[in-house]
Amino acid sequence: MRVHGRVRGAVAAACAALLTPVLLAGCDGGPASPPESKGPRASDGSPSAASASSGPLDWRRCGAPEDGEAPGPAWRCATVRVPLDHAEPDGRTIGIALIRKPATRKSERLGSMLFDFGGPGGSGVGILPRAADAYRELNTRYDLVGFDPRGVAASEGVRCRDDEEQEKSYREIDMTPDTAAEEAAFVADGRAFGAGCARLSGAVLPHVGTTNAARDMDLIRAALGDEKLSYFGISYGTELGGTYAHLFPERVGRVVLDAVVDPTADSVGHARNQATGFQRALENYFRDRGQDPGAGTRRTAALLRRLDTDPLPTSSGRELSESLAVTGIVTPLYSKSGWPSLTAALDEAEKSGRGDRLLELADSYNGRDADGHYGTQNHSQRAISCADTRARPTAAEARALLPEFRRLSPVFGPFLAWDTAGWCAGWPVEGEHDTPEASAPGAAPILVIGTTGDPATPYEGARRMADELGEGVGVMVTNKGEGHGAYGESPCVTSLVDAYFLDGEVPADGRTCS
Known part of the structure; x- marks a missing residue:
């Protein structure tokens, strides 16, 4: 995530x-x-x-x-040709x-x-x-x-994987693995994603x-x-x-x-920044609702822990897992206008034991439409990010970050710590730098x-x-x-x-x- x-x-x-x-x-x-x-x-x-x-x-x-x-009538489209590899300006263009x-x-x-x-x-x-x-x-x-x-x-x-593979990943992979088996599946899924990018988009992957x-x-x-x-x-x-x-x-x-x-910020630094930023936004959300931010954070973290072992049902027949729930919580924090939807989603999950609203928010974030088709923005995002950064943290290094990241945010910290290892695991292309100039x-x-x-x-x-x-x-x-x-x-x-x-x-x- x-x-x-x-x-x-x-x-x-x-x-x-x-x-x-x-x-x-x-x-x-x-x-x-x-x-x-x-x-x-x-x-x-x-x-x-x-x-x-x-x-x-x-x-x-x-x-x-x-x-x-x-x-609209005023809009026009065109294509400009550029070198696939700027080091070879007379080579293939895209x-x-x-x-x-x-x-x-x-x-x-x-x-x-x-x-x-x-x-x-x-x-x-x-x-x-x-x-x-x-x-x-x-x-x-x-x-x-x-x-x-x-x-x-x-x-x-x-493009890196099809809709079925994407759905399977969201359904089966625990983004905060607790066991050796879950950790192995988490790392394997990251490697499989990269292999799919290489198979389906290998020609452009080194140049994005x-x-x-x-x-x-x-x-x-x-x-x-x-x-x-x-x-x-x-x-x-x-x-x-x-x-x-x-x-x-x-x-x-x-x-x-x-x-x-x-x-x-390098890749770990970005994760640390976001753990801080999303926790700050969550606390501001609770204050705006007249709630104690510490109590609200603890209640939300407890909800996620329950979902780790007992996903919530939804009317679609799909389940709201811990991983999907945290994505659903992240989504409305991007804008204060989204805060009422977060209130409705958390109330439904905590009071009614249903995960429909949080799942809808997560699907929107993940680019999933009502027919189960996924967009490819996440594919491009991952490919560009991994082409940029040289960092390839291991699962052991992510595990070592957990105490610090949990202190930064009990809600978002564990996901962002593990994300440092899962995002570019086994990526088939080397990254360019540690931080951009x-x-x-x-x-x-x-x-x-x-x-x-x-x-x-x-x-x-x-x-x-x-x-x-x-x-x-x-x-x-x-x-x-x-x-x-x-x-x-x-x-x-x-x-x-x-x-x-x-x-x-x-x-x-x-x-x-x-």
């Missing part, structure tokens, strides 16, 4: 029709279907410099494959799917604004049309552009890391005809934006990073927004990102509030970001929004 970087904040409105008001993993769903560009492939012989298709992109109206309907909504005030157009909504593994082609209303003010002067990063959805999306995606972003910038990149990165999109700024500081235009991933000397000012109650990317990481970007580059904005992502949730933050993007007004470093 990797909880890193789900998309939230302003895009919550895009998924109002889902089970809960917050944007769940399942909302990332199927992207619109972009046609292949007929332009020449990207190459200029330098893996670190911009190269893109010569000639204009072939923008065409695009529709969603599941219903044949277009996102297509990166794009979607665009032109600026509404063409005479005042400033250029294109590229978005990454997080994950990793979120489909920008699928999300942006659903989220665009939140960015109407920015759309007056910018073309809004979403993309599927390499290894995601329409851009050579990684964040550095390669950042190089693709520079090719997209050039293909769009922009001298500098204007970019809005949310959650994992902040890591991607920081990587871009490090690689191409001279091409940084106006860039905003919201719900920031800590660039100084985000220093960007000489870049234009970049807005870095941290929310004090953010569960998934805790506030402290934003300050570290601002420091890593460098003096005069990282401009820190603190949002005192709850949830994962501030734009569209905080009027103060939204106003600052709009003024920055539209008028070039850079707020003072250290500005606070309440």
Whole structure:
């Protein structure tokens, strides 16, 4: 259960029709279907410099494959060709799917604004049309552009297992193993997942890391005809934006990073941060409900212990296990608007002995639809994460983390400790680094927004990102509030970001929004 970087904040409105008001993993769903560009492939012989298709992109109206309907009359899709391996720019190319909504005030157009909504593994082609209303003010002067990063959805999306295998894993694998047999099954499942990725997506698997995606972003910038990149990165999109700024500081235009991933944390550090962040959010939830946070935590942890041996029944015939329950609890903590659904789900489980609501929340997070089909965002997320990090903690090392992680969070700590070992166990591709590089000397000012109650990317990481970007580059904005992502949730933050993007007004470093 990797909880890193789900998309939230302003895009919550895009998924109002889902089970809960917050944007769940399942909302990332199927992207619109972009046609292949007929332009020449990207190459200029330098893996670190911009190269893109010569000639204009072939923008065409695009529709969603599941219903044949277009996102709207203004939306167009295209594909930009990029090297599969940026170290071999004249080798095989792959297509990166794009979607665009032109600026509404063409005479005042400033250029294109590229978005990454997080994950990793979120489909920008699928999300942006659903989220665009939140960015109407920015759309007056910018073309809004979403993309599927390499290894995601329409851009050579990684696939690792089928629906039956995925369901079997969620049903049978204990994510906090208590016995030698459970631990062996846990580790074996992680290795089987990686083997499936290698079998089904082996050609792209070594090349789906964040550095390669950042190089693709520079090719997209050039293909769009922009001298500098204007970019809005949310959650994992902040890591991607920081990587871009490090690689191409001279091409940084106006860039905003919201719900920031800590660039100084390794894989264990991220798990430690999230144990802290989700526990903080859970305690804030209990306080908001007029309950003692310590008592609420103990009651929730006791519920999970009961589920470890006695899963709850549901009307679907499936059972709510401990592992699925903790995923269901995580889901509504991403946004304060989801807290009422958490109350209803916990009440049903504790008072009625039924697991329907928590299971529905877990299914939404895991990308499972009503017919039992699973999306592939989790596949892409795992492949990108494991391509990035060199760390491969063992089961013994995860076990050694348990006392500390239980102290950090009796509810989420054990799952996150074990996750460090299960996520990239036996991964068939070596990782690139321990922590990403985000220093960007000489870049234009970049807005870095941290929310004090953010569960998934805790506030402290934003300050570290601002420091890593460098003096005069990282401009820190603190949002005192709850949830994962501030734009569209905080009027103060939204106003600052709009003024920055539209008028070039850079707020003072250290500005606070309440």
